[in-house]
Amino acid sequence: MSFEQVRHKPLIPLERERELVIACAPLRSNINLSRIVRSAGCMGVRKVIACGAARVIQKIARNSVDDGDAPGLVVAGDEPGVEIEIHRTLPPVLKELRAQGYQLVALEQTTNSTSIFDFPFERKTALIVGNERSGLDEEELRQVHRVVEIPMYGLPYALNVATATAMTIYEYCRQYPRG
Amino acid sequence: MSFEQVRHKPLIPLERERELVIACAPLRSNINLSRIVRSAGCMGVRKVIACGAARVIQKIARNSVDDGDAPGLVVAGDEPGVEIEIHRTLPPVLKELRAQGYQLVALEQTTNSTSIFDFPFERKTALIVGNERSGLDEEELRQVHRVVEIPMYGLPYALNVATATAMTIYEYCRQYPRG
Numbered sequence: 113m114s115f116e117q118v119r120h121k122p123l124i125p126l127e128r129e130r131e132l133v134i135a136c137a138p139l140r141s142n143i144n145l146s147r148i149v150r151s152a153g154c155m156g157v158r159k160v161i162a163c164g165a166a167r168v169i170q171k172i173a174r175n176s177v178d179d180g181d182a183p184g185l186v187v188a189g190d191e192p193g194v195e196i197e198i199h200r201t202l203p204p205v206l207k208e209l210r211a212q213g214y215q216l217v218a219l220e221q222t223t224n225s226t227s228i229f230d231f232p233f234e235r236k237t238a239l240i241v242g243n244e245r246s247g248l249d250e251e252e253l254r255q256v257h258r259v260v261e262i263p264m265y266g267l268p269y270a271l272n273v274a275t276a277t278a279m280t281i282y283e284y285c286r287q288y289p290r291g
Numbered sequence: 292m293s294f295e296q297v298r299h300k301p302l303i304p305l306e307r308e309r310e311l312v313i314a315c316a317p318l319r320s321n322i323n324l325s326r327i328v329r330s331a332g333c334m335g336v337r338k339v340i341a342c343g344a345a346r347v348i349q350k351i352a353r354n355s356v357d358d359g360d361a362p363g364l365v366v367a368g369d370e371p372g373v374e375i376e377i378h379r380t381l382p383p384v385l386k387e388l389r390a391q392g393y394q395l396v397a398l399e400q401t402t403n404s405t406s407i408f409d410f411p412f413e414r415k416t417a418l419i420v421g422n423e424r425s426g427l428d429e430e431e432l433r434q435v436h437r438v439v440e441i442p443m444y445g446l447p448y449a450l451n452v453a454t455a456t457a458m459t460i461y462e463y464c465r466q467y468p469r470g
Binding site: 113114115116117118119120121123124126130147150151153154155156157158173174175192193194218220221222223224225229247248250253254256258259261262263264265266267268269270271272274275278279282283285286289 | 292293294295296297298299300302303305309326329330332333334335336352353354371372373397399400401402403404408426427429432433435437438440441442443444445446447448449450451453454457458461462464465468
């Protein structure tokens with residue numbers, strides 16, 4: 113079989129808007145946050161909620177004409193980008209997402225967590241992502257419905273937060289390839 | 292259900308060593324290479340082949356006691372790390388991997404590529420990763436057996452190379468959860 117590079121293939125059309133949102137605890141690194149926003153945008157996710165001193169670096173996220181100094185709804189031309197919502201802390205966000213009917217799924221290693229290989233996502237899911245070092249705290253974990261974890265097989269025993277989030281977004285999209 | 296953080300859960304044991312290797316064209320960024328090495332290590336992949344002026348930054352890869360200035364077999368204590376092999380260019384590497392019986396699967400957007408959602412990996416797979424900007428060239432694509440691509444749904448229409456590689460490693464491991 114022969115393979116030739118194709119730059120800018122047409123996007124895969126979604127039959128409905130993605131009902132996955134990502135909500136991040138205050139992260140140490142805006143680079144990680146911005147990488148999450150880039151991955152989310154590529155996979156058709158339309159909203160990322162960040163907390164704390166969060167600022168999306170558009171050179172990394174690349175789904176906006178905004179330069180990241182003025183967070184908010186970001187768009188590039190006619191193409192919808194990723195909406196960024198910034199809050200002071202995560203718990204009120206979780207409460208609100210619950211009220212909106214999302215299944216809250218934390219990405220964390222905990223007791224009673226489920227391997228992501230065995231986890232059927234609900235369509236309307238809020239993926240809850242913890243801090244690089246401290247993860248999600250007790251109060252936050254009390255508010256989620258489920259916890260998924262990515263199996264670890266070797267050193268350094270922990271994925272980068274943006275990488276783990278990207279894998280989880282991938283799995284959700286694999287389960288809902290058309291939205 | 293209640294969830295409590297568990298730090299350092301036991302690793303998932305593999306029933307056999309992973310037969311997935313990652314081979315990267317010369318990359319622009321050793322940060323991307325090092326992120327690939329970290330993801331590979333976490334998922335139990337034991338070998339990453341890099342080309343060009345590649346140097347693994349151990350502060351990022353974190354699966355070695357090596358500081359990255361002396362690439363080669365890296366180990367931390369008794370735990371096997373990721374073996375890093377550095378070559379000048381990719382084509383001779385592809386030839387050798389083919390001779391060793393690997394199915395060569397490029398990660399790229401090309402004609403005749405298959406969506407990763409529909410791609411059953413062979414156990415013995417070499418995942419071939421292209422440069423951040425230029426991807427894989429004609430000569431390299433001529434040497435691979437198959438090409439997979441990750442569906443794109445939105446801006447910026449292209450995943451970071453380390454993120455795309457991580458998603459692909461994830462998919463392979465999902466298909467072979469025990470090696």
